[in-house]
Amino acid sequence: MTEYIYKKINALVFGMLGPDIVRKQACAKIVTPELYDKEGYPVDGGLMDVRLGVIDPGLRCKTCGGNLRECMGHFGFLELARPVIHVQYADIILNFLRCTCKDCGKLLTQKKIELTEEVGEEEQQPEDDFVASSKKAKAVANSLRNVKKCPHCGAKQLAVKVEKPTNFLEDDKRLSPIEIRARLEKISDEDVGRLGLNPAFARPEWMILNVLPVPPVTIRPSITLETGERSEDDLTHKLGDIVRINQRLFENINAGAPEIIVEDLWDLLQYHITTYFNNEISQIPPARHRSGQALRTLSERIKSKEGRFRHNLAGKRVNYAARTVISPDSKIELNEVGVPMVVAMELTVPERVTEWNLKRLKDFVQRGPKTYPGSNYVLRPDGKKKKITDETQEQLLEELQPGYVVERHLMDGDIAIFNRQPSLHRMSIMAHRVRVLQGKSFRLNPATCFPYNADFDGDEMNLHIPQTEEARAEAEVLMEVQTQIITPKNGLNVIGCSDDSITGNYLLTKDLEFSREEAIQLLYSIGVNKPERFEKFKKNVNGKEIFSAILPEDFDFIGNSKDKKLVVVKKGYLVEGTIDKATIGQEKGDLIRALCARYGNDATLDMLGKLFRLGIVVLLHHGFTTSISDTDLPEDIKAKCKEAIYNADRRVAQLIEQYEKKELESMPGLSSEETLEAKSMEVLNKARTKVGEIIAESGLKENATIIMAISGARGSLMNLSMMSACVGQQALRGKRIENGYRGRTLTIFSQGEVTPRAKGFVKHGYKDGLTPDEFFMHAITGRDSLMDLALRTPKSGYLYRRLVSALQDLKIAYDETVRDANDNIVQFTYGEDGLDVSKTEGGKINVNRIVKEIMGK
Amino acid sequence: METQFNITEHFLVPEHIKLTEEEKTILLNKYNITIKQLPMIDIKDPALKDLNPKVGEVIKIVRWSPTSKTTEFYRVVVDG
Known part of the structure; x- marks a missing residue:
C-alpha cells in the first residue's frame, strides 16, 4: 500500500534539455495536428496520441499500459523544420x-579565467561557490x-x-x-x-530548438462539456498551431518554395513557439482564443499568485474542513465551538473498529449518512473507501469487523481546530471541543473573540477536524483554548472578559445587593453549584459575596483596579475594591493571570466562563441601558463648559491681537507665526481637557455611559464629553486644518484667518449638533483617517509577512543561543537576558511578589 | 578620508576587543560551533581600525542592552 x-x-x-535527451525521453513523434479521428479516438502521431498518456477513463496507455489513474503521462517530440530560438x-x-x-x-x-578558485584547506560550501x-x-x-x-x-x-x-x-x-x-x-x-x-x-x-518536446496529455487534459463537445486545453491549442505551421514549413521547403514564403512561415513558427513558452511578452501580441481571451501557456502556468507555486504548492486545499459565518453564544464554554448540524453531518471522524466498539460502530453504519449521528464512509483494511448508501449499507454492515474504519459524524466533544484569517498569531488557530447546535453558523464564546480578532458583522471562520489520534492529541495538548490564555508575547492574558461582562461584574462588586434567593438563582444559572457557599449566604447577599462564590476557597490576591485603588481577595473572598477591566479584562487582567498561575489553565478557563456569564446575568437582572439622555448635562455644568470654551476663544483672540501688534514673543526656534500657532493649539487643547474634567467631576456617577467608561467596558470619558459638550480641535497630521491656496479653509472666513473656528475647532458636542463649517472640518479628519486606515492596513500586513518570513526558522537552542536553520548563531543569549517573556509579567519579573509569596507560606 | 575624531570614543560605538587564539578556541568550544557559524564583521569596519584585524579573528563587542544592561557579542572578521 x-x-x-x-x-x-x-x-x-x-x-x-538537449535535442538528444528530448528524442531519447520521447515516446512518440508528433507528425499531425489532428487530435481525434471520426470515431473520436486519438490519432496516432497526433497531439492526443495514446502513447503520451491517457485522460479518458477506459483507455489504456500504449507506453506503460496504465489506465487513467496509474499512467502519469509520457513526453513526445516534434521535429522542427527549421531551428527556432527559445x-x-x-x-x-x-x-x-x-x-x-x-x-x-x-x-x-587571452587571459586565463577560472570561475572556481582553489580555496585552501577549508571546504567551501556549495552555495557560496x-x-x-x-x-x-x-x-x-x-x-x-x-x-x-x-x-x-x-x-x-x-x-x-x-x-x-x-x-x-x-x-x-x-x-x-x-x-x-x-x-x-x-x-x-x-x-x-x-x-x-x-x-x-x-x-x-x-x-536554439531543433526539436520541441511535446508534454504528456496528462498536463493538458481536455474537458468534455455538458453538450458532449470536447474543449481542449490552451497548451493543446498552442501545440496544434505549432505542429500545423511546422508541417506547412516542411512542405514548402520540400516543394522548393521561394525564400520569402519560407521565411514568413519560419517567422510564424517562431511566433507560435515563443508564445507557447511565454504569452506575456510585451513586444509581441499575445496569442488568443477565438473569444479574444489570451491563452494561458507555460510560463503563465507557473508564475504569479494563481501559478503553480503560490496557488498549488504553497497553498494546498484540504479536506475535512468547513467554513461559515460566526455568531456569538456566551452560554457555551470558552473552549467549545458550536457546529451547525449540516456541517456535523458532512465532516467525519475516523474510528477504528475493535471487538469492543463493534456494536456501537455498527449502529453508526446502520443509521447511515442521513440520520444524525450516523456515518458517511467505511474504510476496508485493504484501503478501499466505501460510501454508505442505501445500496451498500447492508453489505457493509455485514462485513464490518475489527480492522475496518468507520468515518462517523462529528459529535459533541470531538476535537476541532478553529481558525480566523489573517492568522498573525499562534492564537489565531486554536483547538475547540465540538458542540453540535441548531442553525447554520459557527458559534463561539464572545470571550474568545479577542485572540481571533473576530466580531460578528459577517466574519467567517474555518473549522478543521484532525483525522488521526496523534493529530487530535497534539491539538488537545498544544492548541486547546485553555492552553492559550497567557500569550507568549508578554505573559499577559489574551482571553478575558469584555464589554457587558465587565460592566456587570463592576456593578455587582461595587454596591449591588441581592436577596438570598436571587443570589443563588443568579449563580446557579451561570453554572456555579457550591451548596457550602450558598449556606453561608444571609438574607441579603452582597455583590462581592456573589462574585467571590466563583473563586476558589484558598485564593489570595492583591492588585489594583483601573483607578489604581486596591483590590484584595482573601481566602477566596473579595474583601476590598471593585472588579473592572484591570482585573478581569483582556490583555491586562491581573486577577485572571493570578488564577492561571495558581490553579492552572483548565480551572481558570472554567472560572473565566463563569465570570463572563455572571457579568451578563447581573446586567439582565439589574437592568442596564445606555441612551441619548446619558449625554444630558445639568444647566450649571453646561454653563461651566461653555465658559471654558469661551475663555479659550478669548485667549486665542488675545494672542492674535498680540501677534498683529508684533508684541508676541517668539518661542525658541520658532518664528512668530509658528509661536502663535503653537500657543493657540496649546490653549485649545487645554480647553478640551478642561471640559472633559468638568464633566468627569460633575458627579454624574449613575450614568450608564460613565459606568462603561469607568469600568473599562466600552468608551471613555472623552467620548462622553465629545457627545455632550465639545468635540474639540480637528487635527490633520498633528496640525490644525491648514489654510488652502487662497489662504483660508472655507470661503466664509477671511484670508489668513487663524481663529479657532476657521482652523477647525469644533466647539459644539455631537448631541447639540455641529454648525456647517464645523461639520466640514470634522469630515476632513474623518475622511483622512478612513483613507489612512485603508492604505495602511495592506502595507503593514505586507511588512509583517516579510518580517515573519525573515525570522521564521530562528529557534532557541539548548544552550540558549538563537540560531537559524543552518545553526548559525544570531544572538548569543535569547533576548540578551535569556528571559522567557511568556513567563514574565509584561516583560518583567516581579521579584518582590515572589519573595512575598514564598515568605508568606 | 580621515575622520575628524576618534569614532571608537563616541558613545554610540560599543567597545570592540580582539580575542586571542586561546579565547577564540574556548568560545568556539563553548558554543560547539565552527568559525563560520559566528556572525560576521567586515575587515574594513571603522570600529576595528585600531585593532589591526585579520580575516578569521574574532572580535568581542560589549554593548549596552535594554534588557540586560550590558551584553557580549562575538563576530568573526571577514573580507567583503
Whole structure:
C-alpha cells in the first residue's frame, strides 16, 4: 500500500534539455495536428496520441499500459523544420554571441579565467561557490562585450544587438537561428564553463530548438462539456498551431518554395513557439482564443499568485474542513465551538473498529449518512473507501469487523481546530471541543473573540477536524483554548472578559445587593453549584459575596483596579475594591493571570466562563441601558463648559491681537507665526481637557455611559464629553486644518484667518449638533483617517509577512543561543537576558511578589 | 578620508576587543560551533581600525542592552 523510498538526495543539478535527451525521453513523434479521428479516438502521431498518456477513463496507455489513474503521462517530440530560438534564453544567447569570436568561436580574451578558485584547506560550501561563480561569470561577460578584434584569429567583431524578443542583428543584418546555432556550436566546453554554464548539462546551442518536446496529455487534459463537445486545453491549442505551421514549413521547403514564403512561415513558427513558452511578452501580441481571451501557456502556468507555486504548492486545499459565518453564544464554554448540524453531518471522524466498539460502530453504519449521528464512509483494511448508501449499507454492515474504519459524524466533544484569517498569531488557530447546535453558523464564546480578532458583522471562520489520534492529541495538548490564555508575547492574558461582562461584574462588586434567593438563582444559572457557599449566604447577599462564590476557597490576591485603588481577595473572598477591566479584562487582567498561575489553565478557563456569564446575568437582572439622555448635562455644568470654551476663544483672540501688534514673543526656534500657532493649539487643547474634567467631576456617577467608561467596558470619558459638550480641535497630521491656496479653509472666513473656528475647532458636542463649517472640518479628519486606515492596513500586513518570513526558522537552542536553520548563531543569549517573556509579567519579573509569596507560606 | 575624531570614543560605538587564539578556541568550544557559524564583521569596519584585524579573528563587542544592561557579542572578521 505504502511505498518506501530508501534513498537520500545528495545533489541536485539544473540543466537544459538537449535535442538528444528530448528524442531519447520521447515516446512518440508528433507528425499531425489532428487530435481525434471520426470515431473520436486519438490519432496516432497526433497531439492526443495514446502513447503520451491517457485522460479518458477506459483507455489504456500504449507506453506503460496504465489506465487513467496509474499512467502519469509520457513526453513526445516534434521535429522542427527549421531551428527556432527559445525566448526565455534570448539574453543568454546574446551574451554568448557577444563574448565569443564570430569566426573561431573562442572567448574574446587571452587571459586565463577560472570561475572556481582553489580555496585552501577549508571546504567551501556549495552555495557560496555557486553565488561566487555566477557573479564572476557575469563580470566576465560584461568585460568582453565591447572587444572589437578577436585576440586569437584577428577577426573583426561586429556589434550584436537583439531586437526583442527573438531577432538578433549583427550590424543591422539579421542573424538567422541557423547561423546563431552554428556559432554557438563552435564554442569549446571550457569557454562555456567560463561563461557560467556547465557544458555537461547545458550547451549553449541547446537554447536554439531543433526539436520541441511535446508534454504528456496528462498536463493538458481536455474537458468534455455538458453538450458532449470536447474543449481542449490552451497548451493543446498552442501545440496544434505549432505542429500545423511546422508541417506547412516542411512542405514548402520540400516543394522548393521561394525564400520569402519560407521565411514568413519560419517567422510564424517562431511566433507560435515563443508564445507557447511565454504569452506575456510585451513586444509581441499575445496569442488568443477565438473569444479574444489570451491563452494561458507555460510560463503563465507557473508564475504569479494563481501559478503553480503560490496557488498549488504553497497553498494546498484540504479536506475535512468547513467554513461559515460566526455568531456569538456566551452560554457555551470558552473552549467549545458550536457546529451547525449540516456541517456535523458532512465532516467525519475516523474510528477504528475493535471487538469492543463493534456494536456501537455498527449502529453508526446502520443509521447511515442521513440520520444524525450516523456515518458517511467505511474504510476496508485493504484501503478501499466505501460510501454508505442505501445500496451498500447492508453489505457493509455485514462485513464490518475489527480492522475496518468507520468515518462517523462529528459529535459533541470531538476535537476541532478553529481558525480566523489573517492568522498573525499562534492564537489565531486554536483547538475547540465540538458542540453540535441548531442553525447554520459557527458559534463561539464572545470571550474568545479577542485572540481571533473576530466580531460578528459577517466574519467567517474555518473549522478543521484532525483525522488521526496523534493529530487530535497534539491539538488537545498544544492548541486547546485553555492552553492559550497567557500569550507568549508578554505573559499577559489574551482571553478575558469584555464589554457587558465587565460592566456587570463592576456593578455587582461595587454596591449591588441581592436577596438570598436571587443570589443563588443568579449563580446557579451561570453554572456555579457550591451548596457550602450558598449556606453561608444571609438574607441579603452582597455583590462581592456573589462574585467571590466563583473563586476558589484558598485564593489570595492583591492588585489594583483601573483607578489604581486596591483590590484584595482573601481566602477566596473579595474583601476590598471593585472588579473592572484591570482585573478581569483582556490583555491586562491581573486577577485572571493570578488564577492561571495558581490553579492552572483548565480551572481558570472554567472560572473565566463563569465570570463572563455572571457579568451578563447581573446586567439582565439589574437592568442596564445606555441612551441619548446619558449625554444630558445639568444647566450649571453646561454653563461651566461653555465658559471654558469661551475663555479659550478669548485667549486665542488675545494672542492674535498680540501677534498683529508684533508684541508676541517668539518661542525658541520658532518664528512668530509658528509661536502663535503653537500657543493657540496649546490653549485649545487645554480647553478640551478642561471640559472633559468638568464633566468627569460633575458627579454624574449613575450614568450608564460613565459606568462603561469607568469600568473599562466600552468608551471613555472623552467620548462622553465629545457627545455632550465639545468635540474639540480637528487635527490633520498633528496640525490644525491648514489654510488652502487662497489662504483660508472655507470661503466664509477671511484670508489668513487663524481663529479657532476657521482652523477647525469644533466647539459644539455631537448631541447639540455641529454648525456647517464645523461639520466640514470634522469630515476632513474623518475622511483622512478612513483613507489612512485603508492604505495602511495592506502595507503593514505586507511588512509583517516579510518580517515573519525573515525570522521564521530562528529557534532557541539548548544552550540558549538563537540560531537559524543552518545553526548559525544570531544572538548569543535569547533576548540578551535569556528571559522567557511568556513567563514574565509584561516583560518583567516581579521579584518582590515572589519573595512575598514564598515568605508568606 | 580621515575622520575628524576618534569614532571608537563616541558613545554610540560599543567597545570592540580582539580575542586571542586561546579565547577564540574556548568560545568556539563553548558554543560547539565552527568559525563560520559566528556572525560576521567586515575587515574594513571603522570600529576595528585600531585593532589591526585579520580575516578569521574574532572580535568581542560589549554593548549596552535594554534588557540586560550590558551584553557580549562575538563576530568573526571577514573580507567583503
